[in-house]
Amino acid sequence: MIKTEVVIIGLNDLTQEVAALYPGKKILVIDERNSAEFSHVLDFKDDLLFGVYQSSLEVAQFESEDYEQMKEFYQMVVSMNETQKQDHRKAIRAKLEKQGIEVIKGRVQIENSQKLSVNYLEQDTTVTFESLVLNTESIEKKEDSNPFVFSLEELLATQLLPEEMIVEVSTLKDLEIAKMFSNFSTKVKVVMTKNVFTEIDHLMFRDSIKESMEESDFEFIDKASIQSIESQGSYGMVEIESVNDKVFPFKKESRKESFSVLLRSFEQVAHDFNFGLEKLAFYERASELIDSSSDVKSQSVYVTPAYVHLAKSLLSDDLKVIRVNADELHYFKLIHEINGGMEFMINKQTQLIESAIFYCYDSLVLRDIVRMLMDHQIPMSYFEKTSLGVSSVMSIFVEIAELFRAEV
Missing domain, CATH: 3.50.50.60 (FAD/NAD(P)-binding domain)
Incomplete structure (x- = not known):
């Protein structure tokens, strides 16, 4: 005992x-x-x-x-x-x-x-x-016994990279997984059963992420639902119903797709x-x-690049908002990764960061740096203009501090 x-x-x-x-x-x-x-x-x-x-x-x-x-x-x-x-x-x-x-x-x-x-x-x-x-x-309550239908853990356990796959997307996690496999060159067909972009907490960045995803190599089947799944011996067959909103009145359309791998969004x-x-x-x-127990709330969306939002639970009234595109910062120009941008909310009196959003290259690294700055209450005055090389990711904070001082 x-x-x-x-x-x-x-x-x-x-x-x-x-x-x-x-x-x-x-x-x-x-x-x-x-x-x-x-x-x-x-x-x-x-x-x-x-x-x-x-x-x-x-x-x-x-x-x-x-x-x-x-x-x-x-x-x-x-x-x-x-x-x-x-x-x-x-x-x-x-x-x-x-x-x-x-x-x-x-x-x-x-x-x-x-x-x-x-x-x-x-x-x-x-x-x-x-x-x-x-x-x-959490766990996924997998009820489908079709040999071509997988949960994420089952698919990873095979250690096989699908050449093509269908991903049912009803959560942000599903979208993240679809993008991850797409990065590995898998041809991904996305069945959007829910508009998961609404889960991204910042409207401006939400639209940017949606546009980026729609311009990627995915084939999006929007406003859709999976009606039936069958096994045809060496492959599976799925019936997908979607809404065509490009005509009026809106019209429901049905299509059948064959597949060897279908990643479903099972009930959690x-x-x-x-x-x-x-x-x-x-x-x-x-x-x-x-x-x-934490004073800092966060959201991370693991697309490419990752979207990160860190913010204090209670924001002050006296804040300065600094928004900057990645192509305006020397660090990103140097490494030729100029897509995306960031937003800071900085207390005018204490010069402490109270909120930060990153949707750019190295956003996960920047997330960890900002969390450290917030946890240890390090003000932007710490980042005086120095000889710090622009090849360092910390040079971003030197430039943000300069913008902050120029506008306050």
Whole structure:
């Protein structure tokens, strides 16, 4: 039997942050193994998927159409990132154990509001606790048994790069995945069952991203729905219904498409369906704890380039807005990546960044820099004109600081 004060179910990147919210408490982390029959919903916080996405950005710059070469590179990337993911989980566990936090593996079953059991290698361990935090991920409830229909995790597990594929898009994540595979030279047909662009929080950048996506190599089937899917032996056949809004009155049209890979947008359910949570009087969710403890809210959309928006929960009234296109900054001119732009909201009195939006090359690097500036309250006055070379990404902040001082 293990007696503890706080149980955290789930070992991932949030675990350490959650554990830090309980200083002085005895904590047990359970690396749970309850969902073998379901597919995890991978997002770009997942090490495996993020590594594949980053590699897709690199190969997209070369605009290569050599499918065989891309397939070989893709397989190497997926395999390498799976290894890195396992190493990363081991590193998280080692850090927790170094802090005196015990970590065990197993299938969780909650017995009552103070007791649960963990089964691992046919051995049961009883755990008593005072409070419980659920730190598990979402899963996809895959109901389609068609051999040509995949969830994202299933497709990555094959380590095969489809030459052509259909992607059902009903969330921003689906759109991100479609773009990632397109970067690897896959010919992607997108079935838009929902206008996911409305989920992007800034109207001006939303329109830019939509235009960029529509001008890409995708074939968009807009305002569409999947009516039926059949297996024809060596391939699948899907019936797609769409709305033709180029005629009046609008007209519904139906078409059939053959496919070898269809990536569907399955219903997402909480990864706690069989833990017995109903036996608890109260429990916390890790994502809600972390969100409430942070003063900075963020949105990242992993297209090409990535869109990033960081902002304080409460913005001041006395703000100066600085908008600049990438082609106006020396750094981007030097590296010949002049598409996109950025927006800063800077407090006129404190000179602190309160909001920043990036839709340009290196936007993920800029995101991490701005988060550091916001967390440590480093003002724009720090970036005086210096001899800092324009080849450094930090030169962007020197130029933004100059624009800010000139306009305030």
